[in-house]
Every structure is written in C-alpha cells, then in structure tokens.
Ligand SMILES: Nc1c(NC[C@H](O)[C@H](O)[C@H](O)CO)[nH]c(=O)[nH]c1=O
C-alpha cells in the first residue's frame with residue numbers, strides 16, 4: 001500500500017516557498033467535525049509556519065463535502081484570494097452515496113480551479129472507516145490538511161511566477 005508506514009506530511013528536506021505574499025481561504029466541511037477540525041488546524045498552522053499572515057487567511061465552514069465545490073466558487077467569485085484549500089472527510093457508508101459525493105467533489109473542485117485559474121486544493125479524506133481518517137488527520141500517516149496547505153503555497157507560487 002502506498003502509504004504503509006509513511007508519514008505523508010513530512011516535508012523536511014523539501015523547499016517550500018514563503019507564503020507571506022499570498023492570501024488563502026480554507027473551506028472545511030462540518031461532517032465528521034472531529035476529523036475536519038484536525039485537518040483545518042493542520043492546514044492553518046502549516047500556512048502560518050511557512051510565513052502566511054493570519055489576516056490573509058479566511059475560514060469558511062459548509063455542511064458537507066459535497067458543498068465544498070459551490071463554496072469554493074462563491075469564495076473565488078466574491079474575493080481576491082490567491083488559493084482555496086478545501087477540507088473534508090467522506091467515510092464509506094452502506095450505500096453508493098460515498099461514491100457520488102467523492103466523485104462530485106473531486107471533479108467539481110478541478111473545474112472551479114480551471115474556471116478561475118486559481119489553485120483549488122482537494123484536501124478531502126475518502127477513507128473506508130474512522131480509523132483510516134484519524135490516521136490521516138494528525139495520526140501515523142500525517143495530516144492531509146498540512147499537505148493541502150503546502151500544495152496551495154507551491155501552486156500559488158507557480159501562478160505568481162507565470163504572472164497569473
Ligand atoms: N456522509 C458524508 C457526507 N454527506 C453529506 C454531503 O456531503 C452533503 O452535505 C449532502 O449530500 C447534502 O448536499 N458529507 C461528508 O463530508 N462526509 C460524509 O461522510
């Protein structure tokens with residue numbers, strides 16, 4: 001398994017641009033709040049640890065991961081943020097609802113990023129069970145929120161280099 005015995009949030013030895021010039025929106029889903037709050041805290045702290053100014057980080061909470069796409073579109077339409085970090089946790093249930101949510105969010109966020117030519121980061125856990133979620137929200141496999149924040153910084157730096 002790709003993540004076996006790996007902390008996917010270990011960026012030691014890598015170069016991360018300063019986030020000081022950039023502005024961010026973090027949008028998190030309320031479903032599985034104990035997980036998504038850990039993702040949010042990881043993302044926020046990773047932004048600040050890499051130089052982002054607290055006043056340049058806005059936060060929004062939506063009911064569920066399915067709403068992340070619409071919220072990202074609203075934020076980019078209404079504000080001038082450089083990047084949007086979307087955080088959620090969709091845990092497999094008894095039906096195919098999981099599949100529809102995950103597919104809709106993954107495809108939807110990609111479309112919003114292309115629509116606005118802005119980084120829209122997919123920081124949504126899609127685990128089979130609660131333990132897999134906890135392991136990726138500050139557990140043995142790291143924190144997907146940290147990974148999402150670092151990705152937002154790197155993609156924003158790319159956009160600025162390209163003059164976007
Ligand atoms: N089961 C999970 C959901 N379901 C709710 C949807 O995201 C959405 O809010 C609803 O279908 C109304 O549009 N959301 C999660 O984020 N995680 C889940 O495990």
Ligand SMILES: CC(=O)[C@@H](O)COP(=O)(O)O
Pocket residue numbers: 090091092093094095096097098101
């Ligand atoms: C993953 C979900 O959408 C959650 O509502 C559980 O779904 P299910 O009704 O398939 O157990």
